[in-house]
Amino acid sequence: MxxxxxxxxxxxxxxxxxxxxxxxxxxxxxxxxxxxxxxxxxxxxxxxxxxxxxxxxxxxxxxxxxxxxxxxxxxxxxxxxxxxxxxxxxxxxxxxxxxxxxxxxxxxxxxxxxxxxxxxxxxxxxxxxxxxxxxxxxxxxxxxxxxxxxxxxxxxxxxxxxxxxxxxxxxxxxxxxxxxxxxxxxxxxxxxxxxxxxxxxxxxxxxxxxxxxxxxxxxxxxxxxxxxxxxxxxxxxxxxxxxxxxSATGGSILTVEVVVPQYDDADTQVSSSLTQIGVGPAERVESGTETVTDTTSARWSVPVDAGTRSAVAAVLALSAAGIEVVDASVSTPTLDDVFLTxxxxxxxxxxxxxxxxxxxxxxxxxxxxxxxxxxxxxxxxxxxxxxxxxxxxxxxxxxxxxxxxxxxxxxxxxxx
Missing domain, CATH: 3.40.50.300 (P-loop containing nucleotide triphosphate hydrolases)
Incomplete structure (x- = not known):
């Protein structure tokens, strides 16, 4: 028909x-x-x-x-x-x-x-x-x-x-x-x-x-x-x-959990490494709440525009600086976020x-x-x-x- x-x-x-x-x-x-x-x-x-x-x-x-x-x-x-x-x-x-x-x-x-x-x-x-x-x-x-x-x-x-x-x-x-x-x-x-x-x-x-x-x-x-x-x-x-x-609602966010190095400028080192990867300044969002191999860990976040590739880059950059990465993940906005915003x-x-x-x-x-x-x-x-x-x-x-x-x-x- x-x-x-x-x-x-x-x-x-x-x-x-x-x-x-x-x-x-x-x-x-x-x-x-x-x-x-x-x-x-x-x-x-x-x-x-x-x-x-x-x-x-x-x-x-x-x-x-x-x-x-x-x-x-x-x-x-x-x-x-x-x-x-x-x-x-x-x-x-x-x-x-x-x-x-x-x-x-x-x-x-x-x-x-x-x-x-x-x-x-x-x-x-x-x-x-x-x-x-x-x-x-x-x-x-x-x-x-x-x-x-x-x-x-x-x-x-x-x-x-x-x-x-x-x-x-x-x-x-x-x-x-x-x-x-x-x-x-x-x-x-x-x-x-x-x-x-x-x-x-x-x-x-x-x-x-x-x-x-x-x-x-x-x-x-x-x-x-x-x-x-x-x-x-x-x-x-x-x-x-x-x-x-x-994308218009907000870019992706990279969240990284690291083992806190035992030296004075550790936060500066982590912040600098992540900021170079992201499209904005890195921020420490959580600390002192978990223990990894008897060492305190901390969470950092930074806006990124390269998706999951940003997580890979963060692991490589932090490892090169002698900082141990426990976890790295990238989250993107959902339509729920768009709708609510x-x-x-x-x-x-x-x-x-x-x-x-x-x-x-x-x-x-x-x-x-x-x-x-x-x-x-x-x-x-x-x-x-x-x-x-x-x-x-x-x-x-x-x-x-x-x-x-x-x-x-x-x-x-x-x-x-």
Whole structure:
């Protein structure tokens, strides 16, 4: 089966090396009961370009703007200002065309518990406009890829949480989208299940798809993402590969434990030797706490830029100076360090203290949440979303909305 795409004469389609382009994205929400609370800026002029055929991860604390960004890309929400271009298609001007070329897997499995896993996927395929035979074939293919074969003909309500997450991912992939949006795709999965999901995501990228990923697992971003964007308070704090972000957060640190020589200028000798190897002054960080062959040992640290080669150089230099090395190791920053450094909150104001604007959003009754105009009836994707796909918004947000808000959104949320 060929790769799904919109027709060549689709409106606003243009050639671009980017699968996704966000320019000047802004979105403001009112908080509190009936939207009478203070305004919160969920997005503040967000700019983002995602090259075709790559995995781009969005990282940030709760309330940073991740889910708001995802909803704008998925045409589930219209930004106050800015543009969203998906695979050359203007998502604001022609959301219907974008819905045909994206697949969305949200934080909550958007499936029907009374249908079997196979029936769920076949239904999704048909609602995307696939003939029954093609939808059935694609459903069986995804079931096999995601190791759901043993449960394919069981009602979905009997599935575990991890199985539901995999079935939801399958639904997002059924139409072979050019852009796959994964909002915390491995939540609730055990390590084995997460690895399986990673393999499927990598296969999609290998076949030419592009993935926009939000995740709370920094290991996941490190393993999957070609580029990572860290956002906080609706603005980009840093962007780059995992290695680049780690490097920018802080260099490697060489820690050396030595046997303290029994002469007066011993510390000077150690400090001088290590400083010549590093990219900054060496510091004594620990002393008198351990004994090695009845002799006191001490620990020293120095910033370095040569990785583990710095440890080898330190051993050689200190040994040449007659100083015995007990241990030498090099530590580098992790994505955890990057995350904590870049998203450190300096005060008590902002979206996080308002309940997390990404998770609980109150809007004035009757406010527009997607395209500004109801979509024309009859499109397969629209029928599917009216019954199933609004789950991508998340249970917390749905619970927080007023009845009028939910009625308004059900008219506009059209993407699986």
């Amino acid at each position: 060929g790769r799904h795409s919109i027709t060549d004469d689709a409106p606003d389609r243009r050639a671009s090396p980017y699968a996704l382009e966000l320019r000047g994205l802004q979105k403001t929400f009112r908080t509190g009961l009936f939207g009478r609370g203070p305004r919160v800026h969920a997005l503040n002029g967000l700019d983002l370009s995602v090259p075709t055929g790559t995995v781009h991860a969005l990282l940030g604390p709760n309330g940073a703007g991740k889910t708001t960004t995802v909803r704008a890309v998925a045409t589930l929400m219209t930004p106050d200002e800015g543009s969203v271009i998906v695979d050359g298609v203007d998502a604001i001007a022609d959301p219907g065309a974008v819905r045909k070329i994206v697949g969305v897997s949200g934080q909550y499995a958007a499936v029907d518990g009374n249908l079997t896993g196979f029936e769920n996927l076949r239904m999704v395929g048909q609602l995307y406009g696939q003939p029954r035979s093609e939808a059935s074939e694609r459903a069986r293919e995804l079931i096999a890829e995601l190791n759901l074969g043993d449960a394919a003909d069981r009602p979905m309500r009997t599935y575990s949480g991890g199985m539901r997450r995999r079935l939801d991912l399958a639904g997002a992939l059924i139409n072979r989208p050019s852009l796959v949006i994964l909002d915390e795709p491995t939540t609730g999965l055990d390590p084995r299940g997460r690895r399986q999901m990673w393999e499927v995501i990598a296969e999609q990228v290998g076949s030419g798809a592009t993935v926009l990923l939000t995740t709370q697992y920094l290991e996941e971003a490190d393993a999957l993402a070609d580029e990572i964007t860290v956002i906080d308070h609706g603005t980009i704090r840093a962007q780059g590969s995992a290695a680049e972000l780690k 870049l998203t450190e909150r300096s005060g008590t104001t902002g979206p996080d203290t308002l309940g997390g604007v990404d998770e609980i959003i109150h809007r004035p009754a009757g406010s527009d949440t997607a395209t500004g105009e109801p979509e024309a009836k009859g499109e397969p994707v629209d029928r599917f979303a009216d019954t199933v796909c609004s789950d991508v918004l998340g249970a917390d947000e749905r619970a927080a909305d007023s009845p009028d808000d939910r009625a308004d959104r059900s008219e506009h949320a059209h993407v699986h």
